[in-house]
Amino acid sequence: MAAPVAIVPYQADHFDGLDKLWREAFPDDPARNRAAIAVPAKLAEQPELLFVALADGTVVGSIMAGYDGHRGWLYAVAVSASRQGEGIGRKLVSHAEQALKRRGCLKVNLQVREGNLVAGFYRGLGYAEEPRTSMGKEI
Ligand SMILES: CC(C)(COP(=O)(O)OP(=O)(O)OC[C@H]1O[C@@H](n2cnc3c(N)ncnc32)[C@H](O)[C@@H]1OP(=O)(O)O)[C@@H](O)C(=O)NCCC(=O)NCCS
Numbered sequence: 001m002a003a004p005v006a007i008v009p010y011q012a013d014h015f016d017g018l019d020k021l022w023r024e025a026f027p028d029d030p031a032r033n034r035a036a037i038a039v040p041a042k043l044a045e046q047p048e049l050l051f052v053a054l055a056d057g058t059v060v061g062s063i064m065a066g067y068d069g070h071r072g073w074l075y076a077v078a079v080s081a082s083r084q085g086e087g088i089g090r091k092l093v094s095h096a097e098q099a100l101k102r103r104g105c106l107k108v109n110l111q112v113r114e115g116n117l118v119a120g121f122y123r124g125l126g127y128a129e130e131p132r133t134s135m136g137k138e139i
Helices: 012-025 035-044 088-102 119-124
Strands: 005-009 050-055 058-067 072-079
Touching: 005 058, 005 088, 012 035, 012 050, 012 058, 012 072, 035 050, 050 088, 058 088, 072 088, 088 119
Parallel strands: none
Antiparallel strands: 005 050, 050 058, 058 072
């Protein structure tokens, strides 16, 4: 039977596992999204909103949340390929939503890259496509 999963706040000794998970789950991500850059940046801002799913001490999932006082955002939702389909992704999203809610957050947003067929996962968790144009700029 697969080892049970616990969702816990990120700690330094999770770094290698998180890096490996993100490389596996997001192979096409730009360098700025790699753990070496994104984790220290997150630890400087709301570090308590970076969570990992652990099974037997191994990182098998992740989620990063942020609250800017107006909206909550979810990032880096990932589950190891070998543990997908067990409800870990659902658990991670719910865990992050609760953490955002405790901060007073009323609405959560997330973005899905074009070509990623994961929208159905989020729809099942109550998220809906909204008529917005997503814009971004590197600064
Ligand atoms: C998306 C992801 C996090 C889902 O994790 P998971 O642990 O496999 O998901 P769960 O087992 O919690 O699934 C919850 C529900 O969503 C459904 N689901 C999961 N992936 C789905 C998908 N790609 N499309 C539609 N439904 C999906 C499951 O069937 C399950 O439905 P049920 O409750 O009716 O049984 C995982 O597939 C992943 O890491 N993907 C690669 C990284 C990625 O693209 N992340 C999203 C970036 S926006």
